[in-house]
Amino acid sequence: MSTAKVLTKLRRAAPPVVDCFRNAKLYRRERLANDLYPPEFVVLFTWLGAKQKYAYKYANCWTSRGHDVLHVTTSVRDLLFPKTGAEVTASRVVDFLDRADKNILIHGLSVGSYLTQRVLMQAKDSIRVTHQLFDSFTVCSGIEAGVEHAVSPRYREIAKRSVKIYTQLADLSSINKAEAFALTSPYPSPIMFIHSLADNVAPYSAMVPVIEAARRVGPVRTHIIPEKEKVPHVTIMKCLGEEKYMGMLYDFVEEHRKDGFVADTTHTPGEKTMNPGLSVLS
Template identity: 20%
Template sequence: MSSGLATASGPTIHKISKSITLYQNNLSAAPAPPAGTARPLVLLFPWLGARPQALLRYWQLYLKAGFDMLTVESNASQFLWPRWGLQYGAEILEVLQREGFDSRPLLVHAFSIGGYTFTQLLVHMSREPKRYLSLTDRIKGHIYDSLVFGSLEKMAIGLGRTILPQLEFLVRWAALFYFWLFKSYTVDYFDVGIATFRNSPVKAPALFFYCENDAMCDHEGLGTMLEEWKRQGREVWSRKWTESTHAGHLRRHPEEYLSTLDDFLQHLNIRAHM
């Protein structure tokens, strides 16, 4: 881990790797964890190309609540060549089992394609359940904001809108052709990931934020999966809007978003101080 850099706003920033950053809570106003317990850690998986300014409100929210935060960025190459995504997932799991991380209660908050990146962790956890049993049990809740869900075309739309919005149509069709051409290296991996997510080894309560006008999410299909989870006995929370913005629900609907999130965190009871 690189040396820490203290910021004016309080947290100390540690660059663990090029794409993984720890924000260590030094805010004087932040509640301290109870004696003898580890400070809870948020695993934040941003949307593709998310800028620091866009994530600032989430950082402030969680740091103020007493969490430390591990931001795990995604790269389009990990999506286009899923083997790299799986390798990246293994790297993240290795970090979470290091000293200083290995006893922390965990809260996952994944946006858009960040849900895909987190799914790569789930694939490893499903394949080696005994190895990752302790880590699985440490995940106390998982939150999905604007999950990319549905057909390959939904995935291709997401790539077009994030990589080259001006040429979204061309990127979409190029991506679909690419997926068809390299099916055994892409689509087959996606199918494994989708099946793993549907049967996630993480049984902790889940919260989904989504909307009906999101071109990157089949909201009806997602709703069906959430009902399946409920029938399996899983605890599922959700907040759906008729109209909103992909990965922009907090900006569009701040009161509802924050109220739902706060209720969920209160229910999980993992904040440093309630």
């Protein structure tokens, strides 16, 4: 195999990665044959304690289709101590995106939906989010199970007891505010929810109010996997396969890209514009 072919294969196997700030990495898009790139910049919020090798599979789904991807993680500590963890990360994400002259596509998985809401709360008046895609959306009631499954099996019982005490004694205002935002004033852009009825971490019944709230402000599509399929939490892409999974997401993205749906925010045109001078996105 020629050197050129080897390098091409390596580039396709691992897109260049840039460390942006704590908890965030930028995956650069792959070169497309036609040089026609989609307009959206993807922000990927993964599940609690997601390992890089697994998160990369989701990032690669987008980079291989010509999107730059900002991958944002949430550690157990960041979730349990949001004032110095998740909220700080959310502010950094907003600052980063505020400097980019891009339409933003959100892809949130599991507890990543909490951090997503924290970002959208701050970004509502400044950043253009054109699509929101949620896989295994997890509300406040699912955080205990999320933490339990984010640690090694040998420590799960300890984690379960510890988080139960934490939720009884700690200040959950940050998490509750994020959930209240999703229920009362969600960001008004097209949203797709993918969920399994066999999900024991994030029961579908708990997110029904979130779906109903989203329908009040914009287009919504749901893809619900029957319980008999026995698809566990955050394994939908694995069970469906990448092509079918991304086919569903991309069908939704393209439908509402053509519709030209514009979010109705309180932002006044000309009051604040995005700064196109972010070289890392050029």
